[in-house]
Amino acid sequence: MYTLYFQHFNSKVRLTEEEQELIKSYLTLKKLRKKQYLLQEGDVCKVIAFVEKGALRAYSVDENSNEHIIQFGLEGWTISDLYSFLTGEPATYNIDALEDSELVLISKSAHEELLQTMPKYETFTRLNITGAYLAMQRRLTSIISASVEERYQDFINLYPHIVQRVPQHMIASYMGLTPETLSRIRKRISSK
Amino acid sequence: MYTLYFQHFNSKVRLTEEEQELIKSYLTLKKLRKKQYLLQEGDVCKVIAFVEKGALRAYSVDENSNEHIIQFGLEGWTISDLYSFLTGEPATYNIDALEDSELVLISKSAHEELLQTMPKYETFTRLNITGAYLAMQRRLTSIISASVEERYQDFINLYPHIVQRVPQHMIASYMGLTPETLSRIRKRISSK
DNA sequence: AAAGCACATTGATTCAAATCAATGCTTTTG
DNA sequence: CAAAAGCATTGATTTGAATCAATGTGCTTT
Incomplete structure:
Protein backbone atom coordinates (compact mmCIF):
# COMPACT_ATOMS: atom_id res chain seq x y z
CA MET A 1 0.00 0.00 0.00
CA TYR A 2 1.29 3.46 -0.96
CA THR A 3 4.58 1.89 -1.97
CA LEU A 4 4.58 3.09 -5.53
CA TYR A 5 3.20 6.47 -4.54
CA PHE A 6 6.05 7.20 -2.16
CA GLN A 7 8.57 5.66 -4.48
CA HIS A 8 7.50 8.26 -7.02
CA PHE A 9 7.41 11.02 -4.48
CA ASN A 10 10.90 10.25 -3.23
CA SER A 11 12.29 10.03 -6.72
CA LYS A 12 11.22 13.63 -7.22
CA VAL A 13 11.44 15.08 -3.72
CA ARG A 14 13.16 13.21 -0.92
CA LEU A 15 10.98 12.75 2.18
CA THR A 16 11.81 11.81 5.74
CA GLU A 17 9.90 9.00 7.48
CA GLU A 18 7.91 11.56 9.44
CA GLU A 19 6.98 13.59 6.39
CA GLN A 20 5.87 10.41 4.72
CA GLU A 21 3.62 9.51 7.63
CA LEU A 22 2.20 13.00 7.66
CA ILE A 23 1.34 12.88 3.99
CA LYS A 24 -0.07 9.38 4.39
CA SER A 25 -2.57 10.77 6.88
CA TYR A 26 -4.01 12.90 4.09
CA LEU A 27 -4.38 10.07 1.61
CA THR A 28 -6.98 7.39 1.19
CA LEU A 29 -7.01 4.12 -0.65
CA LYS A 30 -9.61 2.89 -3.06
CA LYS A 31 -10.04 -0.31 -4.97
CA LEU A 32 -11.91 -0.34 -8.21
CA ARG A 33 -13.26 -3.38 -10.03
CA LYS A 34 -12.91 -3.56 -13.77
CA LYS A 35 -15.52 -1.34 -15.49
CA GLN A 36 -16.27 0.60 -12.31
CA TYR A 37 -16.32 4.36 -12.56
CA LEU A 38 -14.04 6.63 -10.61
CA LEU A 39 -15.78 9.63 -12.13
CA GLN A 40 -18.80 10.21 -14.33
CA GLU A 41 -19.34 13.12 -16.64
CA GLY A 42 -21.45 15.76 -14.95
CA ASP A 43 -20.28 14.97 -11.43
CA VAL A 44 -17.67 17.15 -9.83
CA CYS A 45 -14.28 15.51 -9.69
CA LYS A 46 -13.43 15.25 -6.01
CA VAL A 47 -10.04 13.57 -6.12
CA ILE A 48 -6.75 13.17 -7.86
CA ALA A 49 -5.98 9.48 -8.19
CA PHE A 50 -2.56 7.89 -8.30
CA VAL A 51 -2.59 4.39 -9.79
CA GLU A 52 -0.80 1.90 -7.52
CA LYS A 53 -2.00 -1.08 -9.50
CA GLY A 54 -4.21 -1.68 -12.50
CA ALA A 55 -5.25 0.54 -15.37
CA LEU A 56 -7.81 3.27 -15.95
CA ARG A 57 -8.87 5.52 -18.73
CA ALA A 58 -10.31 9.03 -18.95
CA TYR A 59 -12.61 9.62 -21.89
CA SER A 60 -15.24 11.94 -23.22
CA VAL A 61 -18.38 10.98 -25.08
CA ASP A 62 -19.54 13.09 -28.01
CA GLU A 63 -23.05 13.77 -29.30
CA ASN A 64 -22.93 10.63 -31.48
CA SER A 65 -21.98 8.69 -28.35
CA ASN A 66 -18.50 7.99 -29.65
CA GLU A 67 -15.95 7.60 -26.90
CA HIS A 68 -12.70 9.53 -27.13
CA ILE A 69 -9.94 8.47 -24.79
CA ILE A 70 -8.09 11.44 -23.38
CA GLN A 71 -5.65 9.61 -21.20
CA PHE A 72 -4.66 6.21 -19.90
CA GLY A 73 -3.59 5.76 -16.30
CA LEU A 74 -1.41 2.77 -15.54
CA GLU A 75 0.75 2.07 -12.50
CA GLY A 76 2.66 5.14 -11.47
CA TRP A 77 0.44 7.57 -13.32
CA THR A 78 -1.95 10.14 -11.99
CA ILE A 79 -5.45 10.45 -13.36
CA SER A 80 -8.20 12.99 -12.76
CA ASP A 81 -10.37 15.56 -14.45
CA LEU A 82 -8.09 18.32 -13.29
CA TYR A 83 -10.23 21.14 -14.61
CA SER A 84 -13.24 19.92 -12.69
CA PHE A 85 -11.12 19.19 -9.62
CA LEU A 86 -9.66 22.67 -9.54
CA THR A 87 -12.71 24.71 -10.49
CA GLY A 88 -15.51 22.63 -9.00
CA GLU A 89 -17.28 22.64 -12.37
CA PRO A 90 -18.99 19.42 -13.51
CA ALA A 91 -16.60 16.99 -15.12
CA THR A 92 -16.55 16.61 -18.89
CA TYR A 93 -14.71 13.30 -18.71
CA ASN A 94 -15.54 9.86 -17.48
CA ILE A 95 -12.91 7.81 -15.72
CA ASP A 96 -13.25 4.08 -15.31
CA ALA A 97 -11.16 1.01 -14.61
CA LEU A 98 -9.89 -1.18 -17.44
CA GLU A 99 -8.71 -3.74 -14.89
CA ASP A 100 -9.19 -4.27 -11.17
CA SER A 101 -7.19 -1.41 -9.75
CA GLU A 102 -5.84 0.12 -6.57
CA LEU A 103 -5.69 3.85 -6.21
CA VAL A 104 -4.22 6.37 -3.83
CA LEU A 105 -6.60 9.29 -3.59
CA ILE A 106 -6.16 12.82 -2.42
CA SER A 107 -9.15 15.08 -1.86
CA LYS A 108 -9.26 18.72 -2.72
CA SER A 109 -9.08 19.94 0.87
CA ALA A 110 -6.16 17.63 1.63
CA HIS A 111 -4.41 18.75 -1.54
CA GLU A 112 -4.85 22.40 -0.70
CA GLU A 113 -3.76 22.01 2.87
CA LEU A 114 -0.63 20.12 1.87
CA LEU A 115 0.17 22.73 -0.76
CA GLN A 116 -0.02 25.46 1.82
CA THR A 117 1.77 23.76 4.66
CA MET A 118 4.36 21.58 3.04
CA PRO A 119 6.75 23.05 0.47
CA LYS A 120 7.89 19.61 -0.62
CA TYR A 121 4.35 18.71 -1.57
CA GLU A 122 4.09 21.81 -3.69
CA THR A 123 7.36 20.93 -5.40
CA PHE A 124 6.11 17.41 -6.04
CA THR A 125 2.89 18.80 -7.49
CA ARG A 126 4.76 21.23 -9.69
CA LEU A 127 7.05 18.53 -11.05
CA ASN A 128 4.11 16.24 -11.69
CA ILE A 129 2.13 18.76 -13.64
CA THR A 130 5.23 19.76 -15.56
CA GLY A 131 5.78 16.14 -16.58
CA ALA A 132 2.16 15.81 -17.60
CA TYR A 133 2.40 19.01 -19.62
CA LEU A 134 5.48 17.82 -21.48
CA ALA A 135 3.93 14.43 -22.22
CA MET A 136 0.82 16.07 -23.58
CA GLN A 137 2.80 18.50 -25.67
CA ARG A 138 4.65 15.64 -27.28
CA ARG A 139 1.32 14.00 -28.06
CA LEU A 140 -0.11 17.19 -29.51
CA THR A 141 2.94 17.85 -31.64
CA SER A 142 2.79 14.37 -33.07
CA ILE A 143 -0.93 14.70 -33.87
CA ILE A 144 -0.39 17.96 -35.68
CA SER A 145 2.72 17.11 -37.61
CA ALA A 146 3.20 13.37 -38.08
CA MET B 1 8.42 47.66 -18.39
CA TYR B 2 7.53 44.55 -16.43
CA THR B 3 4.08 46.00 -15.83
CA LEU B 4 2.12 43.16 -17.34
CA TYR B 5 4.45 40.57 -15.86
CA PHE B 6 3.87 41.74 -12.31
CA GLN B 7 0.23 42.32 -12.96
CA HIS B 8 -0.01 38.64 -13.80
CA PHE B 9 2.16 37.61 -10.93
CA ASN B 10 0.11 39.57 -8.43
CA SER B 11 -3.15 38.25 -9.77
CA LYS B 12 -1.93 34.75 -8.90
CA VAL B 13 0.35 35.38 -5.93
CA ARG B 14 0.40 38.70 -4.13
CA LEU B 15 3.87 40.26 -3.85
CA THR B 16 5.25 43.06 -1.68
CA GLU B 17 7.20 45.89 -3.26
CA GLU B 18 10.44 44.37 -1.98
CA GLU B 19 9.67 40.93 -3.36
CA GLN B 20 8.85 42.54 -6.65
CA GLU B 21 12.19 44.33 -6.75
CA LEU B 22 13.99 41.15 -5.82
CA ILE B 23 12.37 39.22 -8.64
CA LYS B 24 13.01 42.06 -11.03
CA SER B 25 16.71 41.70 -10.36
CA TYR B 26 16.53 38.20 -11.84
CA LEU B 27 14.71 39.23 -15.00
CA THR B 28 15.93 40.76 -18.23
CA LEU B 29 14.17 42.57 -21.03
CA LYS B 30 14.43 41.85 -24.68
CA LYS B 31 12.96 43.48 -27.74
CA LEU B 32 12.40 41.49 -30.85
CA ARG B 33 11.70 42.82 -34.31
CA LYS B 34 9.09 41.12 -36.45
CA LYS B 35 10.47 37.88 -37.96
CA GLN B 36 13.38 37.75 -35.51
CA TYR B 37 14.02 34.46 -33.78
CA LEU B 38 13.91 34.00 -30.06
CA LEU B 39 14.91 30.36 -30.49
CA GLN B 40 15.97 28.18 -33.39
CA GLU B 41 15.55 24.44 -33.62
CA GLY B 42 18.73 22.70 -32.55
CA ASP B 43 19.83 25.39 -30.13
CA VAL B 44 19.26 24.88 -26.44
CA CYS B 45 16.42 26.99 -25.11
CA LYS B 46 17.99 29.24 -22.50
CA VAL B 47 14.99 31.26 -21.35
CA ILE B 48 11.33 31.34 -20.59
CA ALA B 49 9.80 34.41 -22.18
CA PHE B 50 6.80 36.34 -20.96
CA VAL B 51 5.23 38.51 -23.64
CA GLU B 52 4.76 42.09 -22.46
CA LYS B 53 3.89 43.36 -25.90
CA GLY B 54 3.60 41.90 -29.36
CA ALA B 55 3.06 38.37 -30.61
CA LEU B 56 5.21 35.28 -31.13
CA ARG B 57 4.75 31.76 -32.33
CA ALA B 58 6.43 28.44 -31.55
CA TYR B 59 6.48 26.00 -34.42
CA SER B 60 8.15 22.85 -35.66
CA VAL B 61 9.22 22.10 -39.21
CA ASP B 62 8.73 18.61 -40.57
CA GLU B 63 10.76 16.70 -43.16
CA ASN B 64 8.70 18.22 -46.00
CA SER B 65 9.52 21.63 -44.52
CA ASN B 66 5.93 22.24 -43.53
CA GLU B 67 5.58 24.47 -40.52
CA HIS B 68 3.34 23.37 -37.66
CA ILE B 69 2.45 26.00 -35.13
CA ILE B 70 2.49 24.58 -31.62
CA GLN B 71 1.60 27.72 -29.75
CA PHE B 72 0.96 31.41 -30.09
CA GLY B 73 2.24 33.83 -27.48
CA LEU B 74 0.47 37.15 -27.23
CA GLU B 75 0.54 39.71 -24.41
CA GLY B 76 0.35 38.03 -21.06
CA TRP B 77 1.38 34.61 -22.30
CA THR B 78 4.52 32.69 -21.66
CA ILE B 79 6.42 31.06 -24.47
CA SER B 80 9.39 28.71 -24.51
CA ASP B 81 10.53 25.26 -25.55
CA LEU B 82 10.03 24.00 -22.05
CA TYR B 83 11.42 20.54 -22.71
CA SER B 84 14.66 21.95 -24.03
CA PHE B 85 14.78 24.55 -21.26
CA LEU B 86 14.40 21.96 -18.52
CA THR B 87 16.55 19.19 -19.94
CA GLY B 88 19.19 21.14 -21.82
CA GLU B 89 18.49 19.07 -24.94
CA PRO B 90 18.45 20.85 -28.31
CA ALA B 91 15.14 22.52 -29.04
CA THR B 92 12.72 20.92 -31.47
CA TYR B 93 10.78 24.13 -31.91
CA ASN B 94 11.48 27.49 -33.45
CA ILE B 95 10.15 30.61 -31.82
CA ASP B 96 9.91 33.89 -33.68
CA ALA B 97 8.14 37.20 -33.54
CA LEU B 98 5.01 37.85 -35.58
CA GLU B 99 5.17 41.52 -34.63
CA ASP B 100 7.71 43.78 -32.97
CA SER B 101 7.63 42.50 -29.42
CA GLU B 102 8.84 43.10 -25.91
CA LEU B 103 9.69 40.18 -23.68
CA VAL B 104 10.53 39.58 -20.06
CA LEU B 105 13.08 36.80 -19.90
CA ILE B 106 14.15 34.52 -17.12
CA SER B 107 17.23 32.36 -17.47
CA LYS B 108 17.51 28.83 -16.21
CA SER B 109 19.81 29.69 -13.32
CA ALA B 110 17.58 32.57 -12.24
CA HIS B 111 14.52 30.35 -12.51
CA GLU B 112 16.10 27.63 -10.40
CA GLU B 113 17.36 30.00 -7.79
CA LEU B 114 14.00 31.69 -7.43
CA LEU B 115 12.29 28.30 -7.19
CA GLN B 116 14.57 27.30 -4.37
CA THR B 117 14.59 30.51 -2.43
CA MET B 118 11.20 32.02 -2.92
CA PRO B 119 8.08 29.94 -2.25
CA LYS B 120 5.86 32.48 -3.94
CA TYR B 121 7.82 32.06 -7.15
CA GLU B 122 7.31 28.34 -7.02
CA THR B 123 3.59 28.83 -6.48
CA PHE B 124 3.46 31.22 -9.42
CA THR B 125 5.30 28.69 -11.57
CA ARG B 126 2.99 25.89 -10.51
CA LEU B 127 -0.11 27.91 -11.29
CA ASN B 128 1.28 28.95 -14.65
CA ILE B 129 2.10 25.45 -15.77
CA THR B 130 -1.25 24.22 -14.51
CA GLY B 131 -3.00 26.83 -16.62
CA ALA B 132 -0.94 25.89 -19.64
CA TYR B 133 -1.74 22.23 -19.07
CA LEU B 134 -5.46 22.87 -18.91
CA ALA B 135 -5.40 25.03 -22.03
CA MET B 136 -3.53 22.35 -23.93
CA GLN B 137 -5.85 19.63 -22.71
CA ARG B 138 -8.81 21.57 -24.01
CA ARG B 139 -7.10 21.89 -27.37
CA LEU B 140 -6.24 18.21 -27.50
CA THR B 141 -9.76 17.15 -26.57
CA SER B 142 -11.21 19.27 -29.29
CA ILE B 143 -8.79 17.89 -31.89
CA ILE B 144 -9.67 14.33 -30.98
CA SER B 145 -13.40 14.66 -30.67
CA ALA B 146 -14.79 17.62 -32.58
C1' DA C 1 5.57 54.35 -58.76
C1' DA C 2 6.64 49.76 -60.14
C1' DA C 3 7.96 45.15 -59.08
C1' DG C 4 7.74 41.44 -56.26
C1' DC C 5 5.71 38.97 -52.36
C1' DA C 6 2.61 37.21 -49.14
C1' DC C 7 -1.89 36.00 -48.61
C1' DA C 8 -6.70 34.41 -49.38
C1' DT C 9 -9.82 32.36 -52.42
C1' DT C 10 -11.69 29.11 -55.71
C1' DG C 11 -11.76 25.02 -58.75
C1' DA C 12 -10.42 20.19 -60.14
C1' DT C 13 -8.44 16.04 -58.73
C1' DT C 14 -6.32 12.75 -55.59
C1' DC C 15 -5.89 10.37 -51.47
C1' DA C 16 -6.53 8.75 -46.83
C1' DA C 17 -9.59 7.74 -43.33
C1' DA C 18 -14.55 6.97 -42.06
C1' DT C 19 -18.41 4.37 -42.69
C1' DC C 20 -21.07 0.37 -43.69
C1' DA C 21 -21.08 -4.45 -43.66
C1' DA C 22 -19.75 -9.16 -42.95
C1' DT C 23 -16.88 -12.88 -40.83
C1' DG C 24 -14.29 -15.52 -37.50
C1' DC C 25 -12.28 -15.77 -33.08
C1' DT C 26 -11.97 -15.33 -28.16
C1' DT C 27 -13.70 -14.29 -23.74
C1' DT C 28 -17.63 -13.68 -20.66
C1' DT C 29 -21.44 -15.07 -18.49
C1' DG C 30 -25.89 -17.21 -17.70
C1' DC D 1 -21.46 -26.05 -21.77
C1' DA D 2 -23.81 -23.04 -24.84
C1' DA D 3 -25.12 -18.55 -26.04
C1' DA D 4 -23.85 -14.02 -26.28
C1' DA D 5 -20.90 -10.23 -26.35
C1' DG D 6 -16.65 -8.08 -27.41
C1' DC D 7 -12.98 -7.72 -30.45
C1' DA D 8 -9.99 -7.69 -34.65
C1' DT D 9 -9.88 -8.18 -39.41
C1' DT D 10 -11.11 -7.56 -44.19
C1' DG D 11 -13.73 -5.71 -48.16
C1' DA D 12 -16.54 -2.11 -50.69
C1' DT D 13 -18.00 2.50 -50.77
C1' DT D 14 -18.33 7.27 -49.30
C1' DT D 15 -16.61 11.42 -47.59
C1' DG D 16 -13.72 15.10 -46.21
C1' DA D 17 -9.35 17.13 -46.41
C1' DA D 18 -4.91 17.48 -49.07
C1' DT D 19 -2.86 18.56 -53.13
C1' DC D 20 -2.18 20.87 -57.41
C1' DA D 21 -3.09 24.87 -59.92
C1' DA D 22 -4.60 29.40 -61.11
C1' DT D 23 -6.23 34.14 -59.99
C1' DG D 24 -6.84 38.46 -57.60
C1' DT D 25 -5.43 41.69 -54.14
C1' DG D 26 -3.10 44.34 -51.06
C1' DC D 27 1.58 45.12 -48.92
C1' DT D 28 6.41 45.77 -48.84
C1' DT D 29 10.36 47.33 -50.65
C1' DT D 30 13.45 49.33 -53.55
Missing part, protein backbone atom coordinates in the same frame (compact mmCIF):
# COMPACT_ATOMS: atom_id res chain seq x y z
CA SER A 147 1.47 10.81 -40.27
CA VAL A 148 -0.85 8.34 -38.61
CA GLU A 149 1.67 5.59 -39.18
CA GLU A 150 4.48 7.49 -37.49
CA ARG A 151 2.18 8.35 -34.63
CA TYR A 152 1.42 4.71 -34.01
CA GLN A 153 5.09 3.84 -34.14
CA ASP A 154 5.81 6.59 -31.63
CA PHE A 155 3.05 5.30 -29.43
CA ILE A 156 4.29 1.73 -29.28
CA ASN A 157 7.84 2.91 -28.66
CA LEU A 158 6.78 5.25 -25.90
CA TYR A 159 4.17 3.06 -24.26
CA PRO A 160 4.89 -0.60 -25.08
CA HIS A 161 3.28 -1.71 -21.81
CA ILE A 162 0.00 -0.01 -22.77
CA VAL A 163 -0.08 -1.83 -26.09
CA GLN A 164 0.21 -5.10 -24.18
CA ARG A 165 -2.62 -4.45 -21.79
CA VAL A 166 -5.21 -2.32 -23.51
CA PRO A 167 -7.58 -3.43 -26.29
CA GLN A 168 -6.63 -2.14 -29.67
CA HIS A 169 -9.80 -0.20 -30.30
CA MET A 170 -9.03 1.92 -27.24
CA ILE A 171 -5.63 2.77 -28.59
CA ALA A 172 -7.38 3.74 -31.81
CA SER A 173 -9.67 5.97 -29.77
CA TYR A 174 -6.71 7.53 -27.96
CA MET A 175 -5.19 8.29 -31.34
CA GLY A 176 -8.41 9.72 -32.72
CA LEU A 177 -8.84 6.89 -35.26
CA THR A 178 -11.43 4.24 -35.92
CA PRO A 179 -10.54 0.65 -34.96
CA GLU A 180 -10.65 -0.35 -38.62
CA THR A 181 -8.09 2.24 -39.57
CA LEU A 182 -5.72 1.23 -36.80
CA SER A 183 -6.05 -2.40 -37.80
CA ARG A 184 -5.09 -1.54 -41.37
CA ILE A 185 -2.16 0.56 -40.22
CA ARG A 186 -0.85 -2.33 -38.15
CA LYS A 187 -1.14 -4.54 -41.17
CA ARG A 188 0.80 -2.08 -43.31
CA ILE A 189 3.51 -1.81 -40.68
CA SER A 190 3.84 -5.56 -40.14
CA SER A 191 4.19 -6.18 -43.87
CA LYS A 192 7.59 -4.48 -43.83
CA SER B 147 -15.29 18.31 -36.27
CA VAL B 148 -12.99 20.77 -37.95
CA GLU B 149 -15.82 23.27 -38.17
CA GLU B 150 -16.57 23.10 -34.44
CA ARG B 151 -12.89 23.41 -33.69
CA TYR B 152 -12.64 26.62 -35.64
CA GLN B 153 -15.72 27.99 -33.91
CA ASP B 154 -14.17 27.11 -30.55
CA PHE B 155 -10.96 28.79 -31.57
CA ILE B 156 -12.53 32.09 -32.54
CA ASN B 157 -14.65 32.11 -29.40
CA LEU B 158 -11.67 31.36 -27.19
CA TYR B 159 -9.09 33.54 -28.91
CA PRO B 160 -10.88 36.29 -30.82
CA HIS B 161 -7.85 38.58 -30.39
CA ILE B 162 -5.61 36.05 -32.10
CA VAL B 163 -7.94 35.87 -35.10
CA GLN B 164 -7.62 39.64 -35.42
CA ARG B 165 -3.87 39.74 -35.39
CA VAL B 166 -2.52 36.59 -36.95
CA PRO B 167 -2.64 35.64 -40.65
CA GLN B 168 -5.19 33.00 -41.44
CA HIS B 169 -2.75 30.45 -42.76
CA MET B 170 -1.05 30.41 -39.37
CA ILE B 171 -4.31 29.65 -37.67
CA ALA B 172 -4.75 26.84 -40.17
CA SER B 173 -1.31 25.58 -39.22
CA TYR B 174 -2.15 25.78 -35.53
CA MET B 175 -5.25 23.71 -36.22
CA GLY B 176 -3.36 21.17 -38.30
CA LEU B 177 -5.13 22.17 -41.52
CA THR B 178 -4.06 23.54 -44.89
CA PRO B 179 -4.86 27.18 -45.61
CA GLU B 180 -7.21 26.12 -48.39
CA THR B 181 -9.25 23.97 -46.07
CA LEU B 182 -9.57 26.71 -43.48
CA SER B 183 -10.63 29.15 -46.15
CA ARG B 184 -13.40 26.80 -47.26
CA ILE B 185 -14.51 26.21 -43.70
CA ARG B 186 -14.84 29.94 -43.14
CA LYS B 187 -16.90 30.18 -46.27
CA ARG B 188 -19.21 27.39 -45.09
CA ILE B 189 -19.62 29.05 -41.72
CA SER B 190 -20.28 32.52 -43.11
CA SER B 191 -22.96 31.20 -45.46
CA LYS B 192 -25.21 30.46 -42.49
